[in-house]
Amino acid sequence: MSEGFFGPILACMEEGVIFLDHEDVIRYINPAAERIRKVRAARLVGRHILSIHKGQTRERVEELLESLKAGPHVSRDRVVRVGDRYFDNTYTAIFDGEGKFVGTLLISRDATAKKILADENSRLRNVLDEPGGEEFIAVSPSMRHALDTVTTVAPLDSTVLITGESGSGKEHFAELVHRLSSRNDGPLVRVNCAAIPENLIESELFGHVRGSFTGAVTNQTGKFLKAQGGTLFLDEIGELPLSSQAKILRAIQHKKIQPVGSPEEREVDVRIVAATNRDLLTRVREGHFREDLFYRLNVIKLTVPPLRERPEDIEALADAFIARFSRKMGRTPLRLSDEARALLVSHPLPGNVRQLMHAIERAVAFAKGDLILVNDFPSDLREPARSEPPVSHSAGMLAGQAxxxxxxxxxxxxxxxxxxxxxxxxxxxxxxxxxxxxxxxxxxxxxxxxxxxxx
Missing domain, CATH: 1.10.10 (Arc Repressor Mutant, subunit A)
Known part of the structure; x- marks a missing residue:
């Protein structure tokens, strides 16, 4: 194929261009095609297209080329997989002015990123359709942004720090990150840093050997090793004592841990996802959290918005929870009365999704008819939020205080x-x-x- 006037244009194109003559011999490959398909034009130009394919791929390409020559369709689109990459290929039969077939033009685009994104979106839809997926209902822009962030960062292996108020669903987002990641076949190991006694944190996280301390009657595998090949979710990371933070930092940095009482280090392959309802930067300034650990955790920050900042989601969440608990309790689907719906939307819901879910569960259990009424909600939801009066310790009692x-x-x-x-x-x-x-x-x-x- 003579490049002539079109040579510089073809050379600058982002799409890969390959031209086969009427005998299916490769006559031209532009630089983009070399880059996309990881081939060298000098090695392929002059070779028959079928000589570079094997097995079923060769058969499919041969069938495709013959169908293009025979018509009536002169163009075909195919997505092909080569190794771990995907290509969106368009094959077009070229005819001269007299209708004579002169060759085939192949336009190739690297569709790997597009395919991965489509797969992630499909997996996300599957997760949202499962029981418990109600927590990810996203009508509001802020919640949609949070879910978009998850689909973007989940395939990476970077550390993720999830922040948000208590009850906002941080643990569900951690699970979603794991399920949409390449480690989803591995374990997801959860650790509540606030629930482990300070003197047992290292043993819980790194394990211990028999006899390393009083009560260590057997060897114990730590959470890091239990999460090998998967994800370690460090919940309430802001409550971790300073005395343990240095060893956590070292484990994350060097991907090695040393069980308590063991002279040997063990290599670990885990992805770290941490969560907190604390402002860790403030904790750093106050001297309660190591600055180097904060920056090691804060590689990718994901903020789960509180319900009061996304009122658009409240009604949809409430309806989804009603459907879930109606099924669970064997009841026909209930509906919110107008007053009950108005209360939910106007309430600040300081307990966030957890508070809403528990309130709906109680309401479904106590509703007498097919409507959920205000009185079916727990008392903390029915009572208007009060602003706390100023504190005065000069008197034993505050005037007018309930x-x-x-x-x-x-x-x-x-x-x-x-x-x-x-x-x-x-x-x-x-x-x-x-x-x-x-x-x-x-x-x-x-x-x-x-x-x-x-x-």
Missing amino acids: LREALERCERDFVTEALQKCGGKKIQAAKMLGISRKNLWEKITRFAIEDSEQG
Whole structure:
């Protein structure tokens, strides 16, 4: 094929161009085709097209070329896979002015990224269609942006930091990142950093050998090794004690861990996804979180928006939860009354999706007819949100303060005092208060007790 006037144009095209003559011999390959198909024109020009294909691929190409020559269609589109890459190929039969076949023009585009994106979107749709997929309902732009971010970053192997308020669904996003990643055949291992006693964190994460400390009667595999080849989800990473942060950082940086009591290091192949409802940068400034660990975790940040910032999603979420719990409880699908719907949309829902889901579950259980009424919701949802009155300790009681508010204030002070007396050690504080550690954490979150108040 003589390049002539068209040579510079063909050489600058982004699409790969290959021309076969009437005998299916390769006569021209432009630079883009060399780059896209990873071939060298000098080695292929002059060879028959079928000589470079084998097996079923050769048969399909031969059949395609013969059909183009025979008509009536003079163009065919095919997506072909070569190794781990995909190409969108268009084959066009070229005829001269007298209708004589003179050759075949092949235009080739690298469609690998497009194919991967289509596969990811398909997998995402499958996840959203499964039970529990309601948490990902996205009517609002902010939630759609969050889901778009997931589909973009999930195929990568980079560390992801998921931020958002309690109850916003961070753990569901972590699971989605894993399921849409190339590690989805591997394990997803969850670790609640806030629920592990400080003296057991290293043993839980890295494992230990028998006899390494009192009570270590057998060898134990740590969470890092259990997540080998998969994803390690570090939930509530902001609660990790400073004493353990350095070893977490080293494990992430060097991809090696050392079980407690073992002289040997073990290599680990895991993807780290962390989540927190804390402002980690503020925790860094306050000296509670290592700056180097923060930047190691904050490679890709994914923010889950709270419900109050996406009211468009509330009704759709509520309807989806009603359908789920109606099926679960064997009831015909219920509907929200106008008053109940208005309450949900106007309520700040500080507990986010978790609060909404539990409120709907209760309402479906207590609804008498086919309508969910305001009175079917729990009391915390029915009562309007109150702004907390200013604190004054000059009097034993606040003027006009409701008994419930006074009791909550007393409870908050009681919890704060216990934490201060125990030097911030939550296990000891929980024992002093006669409650579980989980219950203590719920009160710390509910009353917004800061670390400075915890000692």
